[in-house]
Amino acid sequence: MKNLILGCLLFCVSVQAETFHKDAQYCLVCHGSNAQGNEAISAPNLAILPDWYLSSQLQAFKSGWRGHQTTDAYSKEMMAVAQSMSPEDVKRAIGFITAFQVSKAVETLDGDISHGKDLFQTCAACHGASAEGNKTLGAPPLAGQYSWYLLRQLEAYRSGQRGAAAQDSNGAMMKQIATAIKTDQDLNDLVAYINTLALPSTKVKH
Incomplete structure (x- = not known):
């Protein structure tokens, strides 16, 4: 299952620049139809995040200081994706994600x-x-x-x-x-x- 998810992500970030916005929707297989996240594969809500933070985290994954931990499989997958992206890919991906309307995760958690x-x-x-x-x-x-x-x-x-x-x-x-x-x-x-x-x-x- 993880290999399938990673394959979808790698496909997303390797598409040609001129078709990125059309094909980037395949990235939403992981992060949801509105980039709102998906607990089943530990994908957070991206719709709430501003461009500067998305950029900093993609660069962190790309440089390898986030995601290198051997016990953190989800971050390792994101590191592999980020490292396959060109600077232009990163810019387009952020533009694609931030175009979505901000969407709050609706849930409750028991606590004081x-x-x-x-x-x-x-x-x-x-x-x-x-x-x-x-x-x-x-x-x-x-x-x-x-x-x-x-x-x-x-x-x-x-x-x-x-x-x-x-x-x-x-x-x-x-x-x-x-x-x-x-x-x-x-x-x-x-x-x-x-x-x-x-x-x-x-x-x-x-």
């Missing part, structure tokens, strides 16, 4: 929202009071992202699968913060609170 709000105050220093993101600090928006994805990334930071690369200064900070969240219930409460926050009205672009 009041406690989660208290925990979020540390996150707000970088990600914004409403989890809208901060380009200057390289902090992506969190509002509207799936809870399972946020939990998985926080766990990846705690375990060292993310934030360990020397080039990833923002990730190193996130690793410290995630490690300070001691229990799984605390993580659950934090993400449950983030899930209550409204989407920003527009994406932040250059």
